[in-house]
Amino acid sequence: MDQKKVIIIGAGPSGSIAAALLQKKGHQAIILEREVFPRFSIGESLLPQCMAFIEEAGMLQAVIEAGFQLKTGADFLCGDKRSEFYFADKFSPGFETTFQVQRDRFDALLATEAQAQGTVIQWQHQVLGADFSGAKPVLTVCDEQKATYQTEADFVLDASGFGRVLPRLLNLESPTNFPVRQALFTHIEDRISGADYDRKQISIVIHPKMADVWYWLIPFSNGRCSLGIVGEPRLFDGFADNQQAFHALVAEEPNLSALLANAVYDTPINGIKGYSANVSALHGKGYALLGNAGEFLDPVFSSGVTIAMKSASLAADVLDRQFNGQAIDWQRDYAQPLQKGVDTFRTFVTxxxxxxxxxxxxxxxxxxxxxxxxxxxxxxxxxxxxxxxxxxxxxxxxxxxxxxxxxx
Ligand code: FAD
Structure with missing residues (x-):
């Protein structure tokens, strides 16, 4: 069999994992990434299930050795109610721990590991157009010199996350069932000193008066935390700016206020709104959508990176079988199996x-x-x-x- 060329749009977790898996199977993976890494990304708390995909892609040792914060569970708080879930107590077999990661470093690490396995990454190459009408897909790309060129592949995987390249270009966008929600977030030097505080857990804290408003506190291994708040956009109305809204809303929650009494807020407040997204199809002739380029539900259960990596693992396997001459039905072999887990998370998020x-x-x-x-x-x-x-x-x-x- 000739070596097949797969172009992957985006070097986030889904792109790098898919690239490494395709390289392992003997295909040439080329990632076109519009940014230079390291670059900021939100989505810092991983789930143990995703360690299986990191291992499958041959990156486990590198991730373990990177010094990220170990994560062993989730701590839910609502006023004086508290409920802890330790992943070691889970029903399903598999990894019991994972990490809380600064995504600039984590994504750069996965990309470097994918490169070490033979993936070519073209940094600052932005995909602008896509044509699937011919025998092979053709992408139009703007390179780092702002020159436009066209490139052909045997298959395209869209791992462009919220860039949603193919959903936009091919009119695949479809409404999500979730209302528009908004998140404000930042990184802080937390200075948490409480002896009973466990840095190995993510804290999910519910607002004392509004049950649909919640905060995340994700500790890193360097004395810093990611702190965020999620609610419908009207929650943030009436404040002068994001900075004021963020501090006022954090002050309304007594658990966080106590925990973060000595915190240093040294980083601007960032925001993202209307992030839930869906598509009418996860695949078509010559392409498939991975991770957030397909569907994104909600941040509450930290499922985004895990779903992104699951999609990469499934797509790499299906594509390899297709290249080897097997009859593939992308709906049956890719979309439906992926959807099973996404639907489980959907039930839980709803x-x-x-x-x-x-x-x-x-x-x-x-x-x-x-x-x-x-x-x-x-x-x-x-x-x-x-x-x-x-x-x-x-x-x-x-x-x-x-x-x-x-x-x-
Ligand atoms: P991304 O990580 O977004 O990577 C896409 C890449 O494609 C980027 O590097 C981008 O530069 C590149 N790209 C985009 N357009 C183009 C183009 N035209 N040409 C070339 N390259 C392009 N998930 C978790 O697992 N845990 C969490 O705690 C968590 N918290 C979250 C909190 C919030 C508020 C939100 C909104 C999301 C959160 N997520 C979380 C979700 C998580 O961020 C995503 O699910 C995850 O990053 C998806 O990975 P990906 O590989 O699909 O895309």
Missing amino acids: SWYEGGLQDVIFYNQQQPNIKAMICSILAGYAWDERNPYVKNSQNRLNTLVELCRITA
């Missing part, structure tokens, strides 16, 4: 904002076996159909919510 999942999380008579199944999904094992909360997520979760509410 229930979180409706309040049902919050009642489950803070339920005071939790059964260890049920908690283990919920914990599995919080650890990213959303494709493990041995877990009833994956196989039949909607019905099982609705029943559990009812039970918790009746007996609370």
Whole structure:
């Protein structure tokens, strides 16, 4: 078989993992990335499930040795209610820990690892156009000198994240069922000194008065944290600017206020709005969409990078089989298996904002076996159909919510 050339748009986690996997299978992966790395990205708390894809791509040792903050679980807080989930207690087999990562460093590391495996990365090459009408896909690209050129491939994987290159160019954008939400976030020197504070957990903190408003606190290994707040845009109305809104809203939450009493806010407040997105199709002749270029749900369960890597792993496998002459049905072999886990997360995200999942999380008579199944999904094992909360997520979760509410 001739070596096949796969162009990947974007060097985020989905792009680098897909590239490394394709190189391992004997194909030539070329990434076109519009930025130079390291560059900032939001999405810093990983899930244990994604370690399996990092391992599959041959990058596990490099990630372990990079000195990122170990993550062992999630700590949910709502006023004086607290509920901790330790990934080691999960139902599904697999990695029990992961990391909380500064994405500039993490994404650069994955890209370097992909390069070490033979991937060619063209930095500051922005994809502007795509034509799938001929025998092979042709992309129009603007290079670092601002010169435009065309390039041909055997297949294109769109890993452009919120750039959403092919969804925009091919009119694949489709409405999401989630309302528009907005996040404000920053990095701080946290100076947290409390002896009972565990840097190995992400904290998800619910606003004392508005159950659909929540904060994340993601500690890094260098004494700094990522701190963010999520709500519908009207939450941020009436403030002079993001800076004022952020500080006022953090001050409204007593747990965070106490924890961060000595924090140094030394970085501008950043924001992103209307990030939930969907597409009408995850594939077409000559291309497939990975990670956020396909669907993005919501940040609350830190599922974005895990879904991005799962899509890379599935697509690399399906594409390799296609190159080897197997009859491939991208809907059956790629979109549907990917969708299974995305739908599990969708059920959980929807229930979180409706309040049902919050009642489950803070339920005071939790059964260890049920908690283990919920914990599995919080650890990213959303494709493990041995877990009833994956196989039949909607019905099982609705029943559990009812039970918790009746007996609370
Ligand atoms: P990206 O990481 O976005 O990478 C896409 C790359 O494509 C970029 O480098 C970009 O420069 C490049 N690109 C774009 N357009 C072009 C173009 N035209 N030509 C060439 N290159 C291009 N996920 C988690 O797992 N954990 C979290 O804690 C978490 N928190 C989040 C908080 C918020 C507020 C939001 C909005 C998201 C969060 N996410 C989180 C989601 C996470 O950020 C994404 O799911 C993840 O980065 C997706 O990876 P990706 O590889 O698909 O795309």
